[in-house]
Amino acid sequence: MAVRLLHEQDISIAAELSAEAGWNQTADDWRMLLRLNPENCFGIDAEGRLVSTATLSCYGRKLAWIGxxxxxxxxxxxxxARTLLLHAIARADQLGIESLKLDATDQGQPLYESLGFRVEQPVERWWRPPQAGGAGLQPANLLDHDMEAYKADRSELLRALTQHSKVQANADGFCLSRPGRRANYIGPCVSQSTEFVRTAIQACAHEESYWDLLPQNQSALALATELGFKPQRKLIRMVRGRDLRGREDWIYAIAGFELG
Ligand SMILES: CC(C)(COP(=O)(O)OP(=O)(O)OC[C@H]1O[C@@H](n2cnc3c(N)ncnc32)[C@H](O)[C@@H]1OP(=O)(O)O)[C@@H](O)C(=O)NCCC(=O)NCCS
Structure with missing residues (x-):
């Protein structure tokens, strides 16, 4: 069972795998993962076809995300999957990653537990049908807010995401949204102000939308409820290595289960 790196030409089959699981990621999401992490996206072939995948996104040395x-x-x-996970963990160790995290589905959680991941907190997908939109906000610098919220440098990820996202930002925070396979994806959204987030989400969620949030952030939960979103999926955020927590009260929407 040989693990190999994924390449540009694997994107269409990789996108078929995520579609088969019913996930929202598009070929563009896969393309971004491969561009950002060319040495850290892995696959296994069987009978000449890609059948299994795992990706590792590194945010400096402090934090990396398996997806x-x-x-x-x-x-x-x-x-x-176990073989790919062992490979990704070994790669993270080789890179000196301090904290390795992932958002686990029910199907994946036993596997991750057996590999030493611990439960950190729940993460939930909320959903809303199409709505009439409000006014947008002007772009500003995103990095300061994100760095404070995650305590890791996700600047490369944010730069890449802004290329295929609608960006709303001001001094209070930022909110991105991008097309998904099934629904518009809201996130990441990091802010000190519920008012900012309310305006930003109303402006980007005209279509059917997904919003993945940390339910321990009570303001995010209350706002999702107020804006008519309904809970749809529950996953478990898990960590291996050092516990790393930032300003999670500023994290209104994550960047994706595969990205953190
Ligand atoms: C979860 C998933 C990736 C596992 O892939 P896999 O190649 O079958 O996993 P492995 O064969 O390496 O199994 C490793 C362990 O995972 C657990 N596991 C795998 N499939 C499982 C299932 N359907 N139900 C419960 N546990 C399961 C078991 O502990 C298994 O060990 P065991 O078979 O010795 O009991 C696969 O079921 C899948 O693609 N599911 C849909 C997408 C998904 O939920 N991915 C996880 C995202 S966090």
Missing amino acids: MVLTTRAYQRRGF
Whole structure:
């Protein structure tokens, strides 16, 4: 069972794997992951076809995120995901990553627990049908807010995301939104002001939208409820290595289960 790096030409099959699992990521999301982490996106082939994937996104040395852990149904329970995870963990250790995190589905959680990941906190997807929109906000610098919220340098990720996202920002924070396979994806959104977030989300959520939030942030939960979003999926954020917590009361929407 040989682990190999994923390349540009794998994107369409990789996107088929995430679609098979019912996920919202598009080929553009995969393309961004591969561009940002060319040495850290892994796959396994069987009978000449890509059947299993896992990605590792590094935010400096302090934090890295595992995502896109997928095995096509016909090849599940043969150890493919475990092999890829062991490979990704070894790569993170080799890079000196202090804190390795991921957002686990029910299906993935037993595997991650067996590999030493601990539960950190829940993370939830909320959903809303199409709505009439409000006014947007002007772009400003995103990095200061994000750095404070995550205590890690996600500047490369933010730069890449802004290329295929609608950006709203001012001195109080920022909110991005991008097209998804099933619904518009709101996030990341980092702010000190609920008022900012309310305006930003009303302006970007005209279409059917997904919003992934940390339910321990009571203001995010209250706002999602107020704006008519409904909870749809529950995942568990897990960590291996050093616990790393930032200003999570500023995190209104994460960047994606695969990105943190
Ligand atoms: C979760 C997933 C990636 C596992 O892939 P896999 O290649 O089948 O995993 P492995 O064969 O390496 O199994 C490793 C362990 O995971 C757990 N596991 C795998 N599939 C499972 C399932 N359907 N139900 C419960 N546990 C499961 C088991 O602990 C398994 O060990 P065991 O078979 O010795 O009991 C795969 O089921 C999948 O793609 N699911 C849909 C997408 C998803 O939820 N991904 C996880 C995102 S966090």
